[in-house]
Amino acid sequence: MPRPKSIFPCGFGEQPWLIQTPGSEKETQTFINPLKGSVEERTIPEMDRQLCLSRFEEWLFLVDDLSDDCFLLNIYSLEKIRLPPIEEPFATLGLRILTSAPTSPDCAVIFLGREENFILFCQPCKCKTRWTKLPVEFNVVGASRMLSYNRKLYILLNDIEIIDLASLSTNFVETASMDKPERCSFGIGFVEHLVESCGDIFFVRTLFPSLPKASSIVDFEIYQLDFANQNSWMRVEGIGDSTFFLDRHGGQSFCSHDSQFDQNCIYHALTCYDGERIYKICLDDQTISFNLLPANAVQDECSFYWILPVIPPIQKHAHLTSSETIIGREVCQKGCYLVEQHKNREVPISIAMPLAELPIDIMQKISEQLPLKDAGRLRAVCKSWAKQLPNPIKEEGMWLMYCPKICGACQMYNPCKGKQFTLNINKLSSFDVPMRLLFSKDGWVLALKGSNFLYFLNPFTKDFRHLPRLEDDYSYKGIAFSCAPKNSLNCMVFAVSGPPRGDFMRIITWRYGKKKWFEMQFENEIPFHVANNNPVFFHGEFYCLSRRGNLGVFNPKNNTWRVLDQPPPIYSDAAPDIGTEYCYLMECNGQLISVFQPINMDNVCVFKLNRSMTAWTLLEDIGDLTLFLDYRTSIAKTLPCKSYNNKLYLPRLHDETNKATFFYCMKSRMHNPDIKSFRVPYNCVWLEPQLQ
Numbered sequence: 289m290p291r292p293k294s295i296f297p298c299g300f301g302e303q304p305w306l307i308q309t310p311g312s313e314k315e316t317q318t319f320i321n322p323l324k325g326s327v328e329e330r331t332i333p334e335m336d337r338q339l340c341l342s343r344f345e346e347w348l349f350l351v352d353d354l355s356d357d358c359f360l361l362n363i364y365s366l367e368k369i370r371l372p373p374i375e376e377p378f379a380t381l382g383l384r385i386l387t388s389a390p391t392s393p394d395c396a397v398i399f400l401g402r403e404e405n406f407i408l409f410c411q412p413c414k415c416k417t418r419w420t421k422l423p424v425e426f427n428v429v430g431a432s433r434m435l436s437y438n439r440k441l442y443i444l445l446n447d448i449e450i451i452d453l454a455s456l457s458t459n460f461v462e463t464a465s466m467d468k469p470e471r472c473s474f475g476i477g478f479v480e481h482l483v484e485s486c487g488d489i490f491f492v493r494t495l496f497p498s499l500p501k502a503s504s505i506v507d508f509e510i511y512q513l514d515f516a517n518q519n520s521w522m523r524v525e526g527i528g529d530s531t532f533f534l535d536r537h538g539g540q541s542f543c544s545h546d547s548q549f550d551q552n553c554i555y556h557a558l559t560c561y562d563g564e565r566i567y568k569i570c571l572d573d574q575t576i577s578f579n580l581l582p583a584n585a586v587q588d589e590c591s592f593y594w595i596l597p598v599i600p601p602i603q604k605h606a607h608l609t610s611s612e613t614i615i616g617r618e619v620c621q622k623g624c625y626l627v628e629q630h631k632n633r634e635v636p637i638s639i640a641m642p643l644a645e646l647p648i649d650i651m652q653k654i655s656e657q658l659p660l661k662d663a664g665r666l667r668a669v670c671k672s673w674a675k676q677l678p679n680p681i682k683e684e685g686m687w688l689m690y691c692p693k694i695c696g697a698c699q700m701y702n703p704c705k706g707k708q709f710t711l712n713i714n715k716l717s718s719f720d721v722p723m724r725l726l727f728s729k730d731g732w733v734l735a736l737k738g739s740n741f742l743y744f745l746n747p748f749t750k751d752f753r754h755l756p757r758l759e760d761d762y763s764y765k766g767i768a769f770s771c772a773p774k775n776s777l778n779c780m781v782f783a784v785s786g787p788p789r790g791d792f793m794r795i796i797t798w799r800y801g802k803k804k805w806f807e808m809q810f811e812n813e814i815p816f817h818v819a820n821n822n823p824v825f826f827h828g829e830f831y832c833l834s835r836r837g838n839l840g841v842f843n844p845k846n847n848t849w850r851v852l853d854q855p856p857p858i859y860s861d862a863a864p865d866i867g868t869e870y871c872y873l874m875e876c877n878g879q880l881i882s883v884f885q886p887i888n889m890d891n892v893c894v895f896k897l898n899r900s901m902t903a904w905t906l907l908e909d910i911g912d913l914t915l916f917l918d919y920r921t922s923i924a925k926t927l928p929c930k931s932y933n934n935k936l937y938l939p940r941l942h943d944e945t946n947k948a949t950f951f952y953c954m955k956s957r958m959h960n961p962d963i964k965s966f967r968v969p970y971n972c973v974w975l976e977p978q979l980q
Contacts, residue, residue, distance in 0.1 A: 295330060295331075297330065303321060303323060304597065306566075307320075308320075309348075311337055311354075312337045315336070316331050320581060320592070327582055337353060337354060338351065338353070340593055342386040342537065343386060343537075343593050345389055347386060347390060348363055349386045356374050358374060360386070360390050360397075369390050372419060379402070382401060382428065385398050385434040387441065387453065391413075393413050397411075403429060405425070405426065405428050409422075409456060422456070422461050431443050433480065437489060441453055447466065452464075469511045469521040472762065477496040478495045479558075480492065481538060481539040483539035485532070491513070495507040504578075505556070505567055505569070505970075508970065510525070510526075528551070530552070532553075534555070534556040534557065534594075535556075550570065555567065555569075557592050565581070573967075573969070575967035575968060576967065685928075686976060688701045688972055688974060689747060689972060689973055689975045690969035690971055690973075691725065697710050697713075698712075698747055700747075701941060704937075711748075721738040722738070723736070723971075724736040725971055726742075727769065728974060728975045730978050733747060740760065742781070744769075759805065765784060768824065770825040777799075779799070781798040782842060784842075785818060786817075790812060790815035792809060792812055793849055795849065797844065806847075808847060814851040814853065816832075816840045817834045818835075820870075821870075822920060824873050829841050829843050830844065833873035833882055837857045837884070837895075838852065839855065858895065871883065871885070872918075874915070876924035880896070881896050881910075881915070882897075883936070893906060912930070913925070914932045914933060917938055918974055922974070935952065938951075940967070941968075
């Protein structure tokens with residue numbers, strides 16, 4: 289029977305949608321188009337009082353929440369395939385999956401036990417009249433998601449358990465296990481998905497500073513299963529022409545070469561502290577953005593399922609751009625030539641004036657209007673310009689460096705003026721593993737290659753300095769170095785970590801010229817709840833800020849660690865829940881400054897440590913200072929332009945439709961504009977230019 293056209297929203301079946309089936313709690317079903325932001329309520333009689341427990345492509349596994357009636361429904365044709373009643377109590381059943389479309393002879397609906405180690409399954413195409421229950425040899429408790437591919441069922445637990453689906457007909461469940469990829473990115477909380485895409489299996493790990501519901505995405509890891517190499521996992525930075533769609537129940541992939549939604553992206557429906565968010569992770573430029581679903585579109589205790597198109601998507605039309613006629617300027621050492629346009633022809637006009645005699649104030653105005661790279665080339669035309677024209681990179685004072693790909697190209701973005709340019713670093717293009725930015729100081733960046741190789745990089749001078757290999761994978765919450773590594777024996781790298789309860793510290797150090805890292809562990813007499821932020825080298829020691837707001841200090845001369853009783857913690861009682869608040873530490877004009885920023889940007893608090901270092905003073909404003917905040921590196925500066933004073937900048941990128949820059953104003957106590965309209969680069973660091 290053809291579906292009634294009026295039942296479904298316009299465009300349903302041509303684009304990815306989210307669908308919510310609340311069962312008997314609501315008479316309608318909610319359809320959300322996350323790409324357009326539209327929310328529609330529709331009544332589909334076949335889905336009345338039904339809860340969706342799983343889906344495979346266009347097929348839904350529905351259960352009546354007031355009876356034991358269950359069936360498969362094709363969401364597009366509304367074809368229904370009835371299943372036998374489920375006799376097991378639902379309280380004993382846990383994770384479930386529809387392995388394939390019911391048109392496949394291998395189709396099965398499978399439940400895992402919630403606490404008992406069994407599977408309950410039904411095979412619609414094999415004329416089974418009842419559900420079959422079989423024991424399994426692994427512990428089902430803690431199973432999070434499942435993936436069916438090539439007649440095997442992959443189950444995410446502490447490891448990955450694999451069930452041979454062909455063995456279900458023998459009444460003995462054959463199983464095997466394999467390791468999950470090791471976690472090597474920043475984040476405490478995480479969720480994991482398995483996704484099949486174009487014949488490959490991908491493992492996706494989404495990372496948070498705490499539990500997902502309390503915070504937001506801060507990092508991402510993607511691995512591809514190498515079937516030819518003993519089923520090992522290989523980390524990748526992209527998914528090609530595919531788009532992944534993740535939700536609470538699993539992941540799907542859409543493979544298309546010219547689709548109307550972005551490729552090499554991941555869309556993730558996720559419950560956060562402020563509601564249901566639809567994240568977009570763009571793997572091309574390694575940025576994260578999100579849309580918040582309307583509160584009235586979200587039904588409590590009822591999750592969403594992605595429904596992907598089954599018809600070929602509309603192809604993008606080639607965008608025709610009209611060529612612009614630009615007045616060209618040809619510069620040579622004898623003089624300057626302008627090109628004047630007369631109707632349909634260009635006539636060169638000669639100006640007999642040596643370049644060195646051109647008014648420098650005019651050249652400065654021209655330089656200010658040029659892109660950054662062209663402004664740099666203008667200075668190289670003649671010696672007098674190189675001396676008199678300002679260096680545009682150094683003049684900006686602060687840059688956000690972020691690295692979209694493993695290709696040697698880093699993006700440099702100025703948050704105050706919105707300027708951006710690409711910096712090509714040839715040595716980075718030879719890396720065959722991801723690069724992760726960790727910290728910066730004095731124009732130098734400390735970065736991680738792979739999981740245990742650290743190196744220094746000055747992106748402006750292209751200077752590299754390699755550090756000894758770490759014995760273990762990098763897993764520290766904060767890292768810093770004392771000074772620029774320019775053949776200085778005073779340069780020292782310091783990294784710190786510790787458990788959430790704060791009873792001990794794990795520290796590693798490296799001194800310039802040494803061939804090994806030195807590892808130490810200290811017991812804390814006063815609890816020190818390590819935060820994810822950068823330590824600060826201050827008066828010859830490394831200072832660390834905890835989540836409670838007290839300070840811990842490492843002395844590099846005698847390798848000692850102490851937790852200070854003065855100043856007292858900003859939070860006198862318990863520390864804030866992990867991930868509900870970010871805290872930053874920086875030094876400016878011989879004083880320490882700390883910032884506590886709730887994740888919703890409400891009531892940001894800035895403190896300054898008094899000269900006697902006995903108390904934190906809450907600041908109403910920060911005067912002529914500008915703070916650049918991030919957990920990797922936070923920097924306080926005095927900028928020449930007063931319009932940037934008394935503001936806090938976070939690593940945010942505008943999009944093509946929004947050219948504004950994001951900041952928090954201490955005077956108005958408001959952020960401007962809406963933080964949700966910006967992209968967040970998840971591999972970035974604040975950087976002060978150092979050209980020597």
